[in-house]
Amino acid sequence: MDAKDILGLPKNSLPQEKKPRPQKDSQRKPDGISREVYALTGGLAPLMPAIDASQLKKRPPTDEKITWQWLPFTSSARKDNLQLYHWTRVVNSVPPTGDYSFAKYNKSVDVVKYTDEEYEKYLTDPMWTKEETDQLFDLCQRFDLRFIVIADRFPSSRTVEELKDRYYSVSRAMLIARAPSPGDVSGHPLVKEPYNVSQEIERKRALCMVLSQTKHQERKDAEVLAEAKRIAESRMVTRVAEESELPVPSNAAPESAERTSVPGDTVSPSSNVQLPSAAVAPSTATADNASTLASLRMLRVYLRTYALEQMVQAASSSAGLRTIKRVEQTLQELGVNLKPRVPTKLVCAEHLELRKEILTLLNLQKQLQYKEAEGSSFRDGSYADTPGTPKRLYRGGDQDRTFVPDMSFGGERVGKRDQKRKAPGRLSEAPSSPAQSKRPRKFKASDL
Amino acid sequence: MTSSSSSKKLVPDQPEISGSTTKSLRTKMIKSEDSEKRILNKKLKDVEISLPIVYGNISFWLGKKASEYQSHKWTVYVRGASNEDLGVVVKRAVFQLHSSFNNPTRVLESPPFEVSEAGWGEFEIAITLYFHSDVCDKPLNLYHHLKLYPEDESGPMSTKKPVVVESYDEVVFPEPSEGFLARVQNHPAVTLPRLPAGFTLPPPVPVEDAIRKKRGDTKDHPLSQWFMNFSEADELLQLAAARQQVQAHIAKLRRQISVVDGPHQQQLKSLSDQ
Numbered sequence: 161m162d163a164k165d166i167l168g169l170p171k172n173s174l175p176q177e178k179k180p181r182p183q184k185d186s187q188r189k190p191d192g193i194s195r196e197v198y199a200l201t202g203g204l205a206p207l208m209p210a211i212d213a214s215q216l217k218k219r220p221p222t223d224e225k226i227t228w229q230w231l232p233f234t235s236s237a238r239k240d241n242l243q244l245y246h247w248t249r250v251v252n253s254v255p256p257t258g259d260y261s262f263a264k265y266n267k268s269v270d271v272v273k274y275t276d277e278e279y280e281k282y283l284t285d286p287m288w289t290k291e292e293t294d295q296l297f298d299l300c301q302r303f304d305l306r307f308i309v310i311a312d313r314f315p316s317s318r319t320v321e322e323l324k325d326r327y328y329s330v331s332r333a334m335l336i337a338r339a340p341s342p343g344d345v346s347g348h349p350l351v352k353e354p355y356n357v358s359q360e361i362e363r364k365r366a367l368c369m370v371l372s373q374t375k376h377q378e379r380k381d382a383e384v385l386a387e388a389k390r391i392a393e394s395r396m397v398t399r400v401a402e403e404s405e406l407p408v409p410s411n412a413a414p415e416s417a418e419r420t421s422v423p424g425d426t427v428s429p430s431s432n433v434q435l436p437s438a439a440v441a442p443s444t445a446t447a448d449n450a451s452t453l454a455s456l457r458m459l460r461v462y463l464r465t466y467a468l469e470q471m472v473q474a475a476s477s478s479a480g481l482r483t484i485k486r487v488e489q490t491l492q493e494l495g496v497n498l499k500p501r502v503p504t505k506l507v508c509a510e511h512l513e514l515r516k517e518i519l520t521l522l523n524l525q526k527q528l529q530y531k532e533a534e535g536s537s538f539r540d541g542s543y544a545d546t547p548g549t550p551k552r553l554y555r556g557g558d559q560d561r562t563f564v565p566d567m568s569f570g571g572e573r574v575g576k577r578d579q580k581r582k583a584p585g586r587l588s589e590a591p592s593s594p595a596q597s598k599r600p601r602k603f604k605a606s607d608l
Numbered sequence: 609m610t611s612s613s614s615s616k617k618l619v620p621d622q623p624e625i626s627g628s629t630t631k632s633l634r635t636k637m638i639k640s641e642d643s644e645k646r647i648l649n650k651k652l653k654d655v656e657i658s659l660p661i662v663y664g665n666i667s668f669w670l671g672k673k674a675s676e677y678q679s680h681k682w683t684v685y686v687r688g689a690s691n692e693d694l695g696v697v698v699k700r701a702v703f704q705l706h707s708s709f710n711n712p713t714r715v716l717e718s719p720p721f722e723v724s725e726a727g728w729g730e731f732e733i734a735i736t737l738y739f740h741s742d743v744c745d746k747p748l749n750l751y752h753h754l755k756l757y758p759e760d761e762s763g764p765m766s767t768k769k770p771v772v773v774e775s776y777d778e779v780v781f782p783e784p785s786e787g788f789l790a791r792v793q794n795h796p797a798v799t800l801p802r803l804p805a806g807f808t809l810p811p812p813v814p815v816e817d818a819i820r821k822k823r824g825d826t827k828d829h830p831l832s833q834w835f836m837n838f839s840e841a842d843e844l845l846q847l848a849a850a851r852q853q854v855q856a857h858i859a860k861l862r863r864q865i866s867v868v869d870g871p872h873q874q875q876l877k878s879l880s881d882q
């Protein structure tokens with residue numbers, strides 16, 4: 161019949177109907193909502209307050225007459241007397257008074273002014289003449305501190321950082337000079353957080369470096385990071401395994417603190433028996449699952465499938481989302497259910513082991529790829545001499561001012577760069593990305 | 609097997625065992641009523657009791673008798689995985705049906721825990737299991753999506769062959785009380801852990817409710833011919849095969865890595881010679 165029908169809102173009859181209902185059964189779905197839609201809420205109260213249908217068509221009482229008229233207006237934001245017109249809402253033929261409603265947005269920066277004496281006394285700077293400083297402050301006023309624009313218009317060549325530094329140091333000096341005591345302005349942002357030129361220059365340089373990186377460089381960086389992560393993980397695993405020899409493993413506590421706290425913490429009277437017995441059977445599985453199991457025990461009752469989910473999560477917490485996906489893909493390829501159909505304790509344990517092995521497999525694949533990529537980059541010569549340190553040296557190149565890592569290795573490596581240029585022709589099978597390289601390389605490796 | 613041994617190790621075991629054995633021995637010697645009670649309430653640290661269950665639904669299409677709102681007769685249930693009586697552990701089951709049913713909250717105080725209804729729509733049923741006081745004071749929720757229509761929608765619906773959807777799961781009670789363990793140690797519905805060596809269990813509590821047990825199992829259930837079988841062995845076989853495959857692959861990769869490492873060194877040498 162109207163918009164209410166289209167929106168599926170209840171008819172006007174609802175308010176009367178609704179009254180007897182709630183007492184009867186508060187769980188019951190309200191009328192006017194189809195069962196399927198209501199089921200989506202799960203019987204919960206709606207997040208948004210429902211609109212009372214009777215309110216929808218109601219209008220505020222209209223004893224006022226509204227017209228729209230083309231009228232002149234003045235704005236306090238304008239300094240000239242330009243007369244502009246606009247359409248405006250007139251209630252009961254009384255035109256609106258007061259300032260133009262957008263005038264309040266006409267903000268301008270309060271740029272510090274200084275006198276000649278003040279300049280002589282506080283603001284002299286060997287790097288800046290008074291004329292230049294005056295010009296700067298004039299432009300700051302004109303362009304509301306848009307330093308990029310100011311730098312563009314500035315007659316002598318100054319960097320944005322230099323301009324900013326001059327502006328802020330002058331403003332700060334004036335602020336301090338004019339304050340009755342230094343304590344009065346110590347909370348002022350200009351004083352509290354002075355402009356740091358060198359940091360600003362460094363920040364922009366770093367940003368520029370990141371933004372100007374090529375895909376190739378990014379990929380290499382990612383490889384290095386992945387490798388670092390892998391090393392960190394393997395170290396963590398061994399450390400956790402060591403810690404798990406103790407009866408109360410906790411990853412958060414520092415090793416030394418844990419060691420010392422253990423004897424006191426254990427309630428068991430036979431704590432001296434623990435060390436030999438536990439030392440016999442340290443296992444990585446223990447380490448992975450100890451905290452998960454502890455939290456499961458807190459539940460006092462749980463489903464085996466839930467426990468498995470938690471352990472799968474714990475075991476893959478260190479892996480990335482993509483790796484987790486690949487593990488599941490591998491499971492499917494192997495024809496194994498992602499969730500065991502008969503999740504007995506033994507099945508779950510086997511399932512977890514399988515997942516761990518797949519993770520190992522994927523790690524090995526990655527390692528192999530990395531090793532091969534490393535090998536090929538030796539051919540490229542874009543890495544430094546020793547296999548143990550290429551990353552660091554590469555990083556060093558990154559930080560070079562020229563932003564061109566290849567150049568950073570300087571003259572001694574020119575020969576190798578030449579070699580690199582030749583390389584694509586000579587090693588035509590050398591692929592450009594590790595992903596593509598996977599198959600042919602594997603082939604090659606097994607051929608060897 | 610390696611996996612089972614590692615899963616055993618998941619619980620920091622030895623110390624607690626020795627602690628509890630000495631304690632139980634001591635209490636045995638004292639033999640007062642008070643200590644008896646303490647035994648029953650004491651938690652067993654490295655033991656878990658699990659209750660294999662199957663939950664799901666069986667639904668029959670009513671065929672000619674189907675009306676718009678009652679096209680199917682269905683039964684949703686929680687049963688023992690091998691149709692044993694769950695009543696020894698589960699005190700009560702609450703099935704939360706769709707709010708459009710009369711009394712959508714169905715409470716079953718004794719096994720078999722099942723609800724039969726007629727309807728036309730599929731929806732999620734929340735099943736809450738409450739346990740006997742010596743088992744666990746916290747309830748457990750299961751969720752089952754009621755299924756009435758066969759997976760293959762194009763196929764003709766039959767009134768003879770029902771749609772059966774079941775899930776196997778195990779309710780795990782970590783650190784059960786000794787009293788609970790003693791009570792259920794000989795009961796077929798529960799899976800007991802292999803008790804650690806030197807562990808003495810309190811004498812089994814005589815099963816006084818033999819009649820109730822008879823009533824609670826679902827072995828002679830009228831629908832039992834449709835119950836599904838859940839074979840742990842099949843699952844294990846599948847996993848073992850997959851693990852073997854993965855392990856072979858790992859070994860191959862290890863070989864490849866060592867091969868890559870070899871020429872790598874040579875290359876380095878030749879580079880530095882240049």
